[in-house]
Amino acid sequence: MSDADTGARPAPNLFQALKVYLHARVVGMAFLGFAAGLPFMLVGATFTNWLADLGVERAAIGFLSWASMAYSIKFLWAPVVDRLELPILGRLLGRRRSWMLSAQVLIALGLLGMALINPADNLMIVAGLAVITAFGSATQDIAIDAYRVEAVGRERQSAMAATYVAGYRVAMVTALTGALNIVAFANWTLAYGAMALLMTVGMITTLIIREPEARMDRMTAALEQRVIDYLDRTDHNGIRRDLTAWFIGAVICPFADFMKRFGGLAILILLFIATFRVSDIFMGVMAQPFYLDVGFTQTQIGNITGAFGLAMTLAGAFMAGILVARFGVTRMLIFGALMAPATNLIFAWVAIIGPETYGLILAIIGDNITGGLAVGVFIAYLSSLTNSAYTATQYALFSSIMTLPGQFAAGFTGMLADAVDWVWFFIITAGTGIPAIALALVLAWYANPDRINRPGMEG
Numbered sequence: 001m002s003d004a005d006t007g008a009r010p011a012p013n014l015f016q017a018l019k020v021y022l023h024a025r026v027v028g029m030a031f032l033g034f035a036a037g038l039p040f041m042l043v044g045a046t047f048t049n050w051l052a053d054l055g056v057e058r059a060a061i062g063f064l065s066w067a068s069m070a071y072s073i074k075f076l077w078a079p080v081v082d083r084l085e086l087p088i089l090g091r092l093l094g095r096r097r098s099w100m101l102s103a104q105v106l107i108a109l110g111l112l113g114m115a116l117i118n119p120a121d122n123l124m125i126v127a128g129l130a131v132i133t134a135f136g137s138a139t140q141d142i143a144i145d146a147y148r149v150e151a152v153g154r155e156r157q158s159a160m161a162a163t164y165v166a167g168y169r170v171a172m173v174t175a176l177t178g179a180l181n182i183v184a185f186a187n188w189t190l191a192y193g194a195m196a197l198l199m200t201v202g203m204i205t206t207l208i209i210r211e212p213e214a215r216m217d218r219m220t221a222a223l224e225q226r227v228i229d230y231l232d233r234t235d236h237n238g239i240r241r242d243l244t245a246w247f248i249g250a251v252i253c254p255f256a257d258f259m260k261r262f263g264g265l266a267i268l269i270l271l272f273i274a275t276f277r278v279s280d281i282f283m284g285v286m287a288q289p290f291y292l293d294v295g296f297t298q299t300q301i302g303n304i305t306g307a308f309g310l311a312m313t314l315a316g317a318f319m320a321g322i323l324v325a326r327f328g329v330t331r332m333l334i335f336g337a338l339m340a341p342a343t344n345l346i347f348a349w350v351a352i353i354g355p356e357t358y359g360l361i362l363a364i365i366g367d368n369i370t371g372g373l374a375v376g377v378f379i380a381y382l383s384s385l386t387n388s389a390y391t392a393t394q395y396a397l398f399s400s401i402m403t404l405p406g407q408f409a410a411g412f413t414g415m416l417a418d419a420v421d422w423v424w425f426f427i428i429t430a431g432t433g434i435p436a437i438a439l440a441l442v443l444a445w446y447a448n449p450d451r452i453n454r455p456g457m458e459g
Helices: 014-022 024-042 045-053 058-072 078-083 089-093 095-116 123-151 154-185 188-198 200-208 218-232 238-262 265-275 278-285 287-294 298-327 329-342 344-353 357-385 388-410 413-419 422-431 434-446
Strands: none
Touching: 014 154, 024 045, 024 095, 024 123, 024 154, 024 188, 024 200, 045 058, 045 154, 045 287, 045 298, 058 123, 058 278, 058 388, 058 413, 078 123, 078 238, 078 388, 089 095, 095 123, 095 188, 095 200, 123 154, 123 388, 154 188, 154 298, 154 357, 188 200, 238 265, 238 388, 265 388, 265 434, 278 287, 278 329, 278 344, 278 388, 278 413, 278 422, 278 434, 287 298, 287 344, 287 413, 287 422, 298 329, 298 357, 329 344, 329 357, 329 422, 329 434, 344 357, 344 422, 357 388, 413 422
């Protein structure tokens, strides 16, 4: 239950809400967010822009968006990242930081490979490198998400989410606007090579920050003790016992813990997570082909999405940290669920008026300010659902569920765009946000996010 609900202490005033951004780990989260956002765009919107620029068919672009599917299935290897300590690096840096650094190196190498190979001649090879880059990026996300939840207490989680989103969006603009401007004066090889070099921002940050500490609460300790007791009653021994214990503790316990804490409401929560960003993901895959189809130039796309989109996203993310501290997660989740699909209708309007600069500016402002706020609030909400004993596994599950339905269905958006005009395309994608709105209202009544008590470390 939140402080406002319990009456234990009054809600923070504006100055106190702003002061949370001065915490060292909150500041550092912005740089880790940058490292996470850079590859996401380079295997996503920037990659599809590159393919569209080469004249690849829209249907093929839609299917190639599945190169980013690693983000949606990362829960499959999250237990390994959660429990396995890497040799040598694990002892030197700690579990979270060693996985971060290893993933960042893999990302840089993948981007460098994409820079050196022309998709026009070797499309499948470049697509394979995009998959490798996405895998490294998804692995980095698992480790960073776990670090973010474990590094500070609950009172700073919304601020951590806000600075993470801010850094993430700066990286997205860098990877799109920066890359497109480099392409305008040089070529795609230099653009992707420069982005590979920028991954050093994440590497340096990882080496500077301290490894977080997480504690196991009594309920979790009792759950793990049941695993030990079960193994004591079996004839398992040696490596078989070790593997069984690891699998149950790393894979089974995180899911059992979540279901035990939330009971029947767990399914409702997972459905809400699965639908919250569907409208955004649907629209996002076809955004770059849409801009080019309408008649905007590469320079217009890069500069407008950069100059206006970045400012509004940072404003939205900054507002998220303050508004959650002031009003709680529940109200802001409902607001975010309402606004995310509503902004898709602005793009339908742009499709009607054509390549007018003011139309694109208004669409980018509306989409990015609401997107920054909604994602910042949603990250804080997902963090509140985790148990610090299973942070990486549970958060990876939540974030995978958040993107998997939309990411899979987005593979068919090219076919949808070919079947209808752009106006109806954006109206249809806006309609996909209705379930999230309904579920947000239901959760506010039956499973109020501001009354969730997160077990584990709270300091």
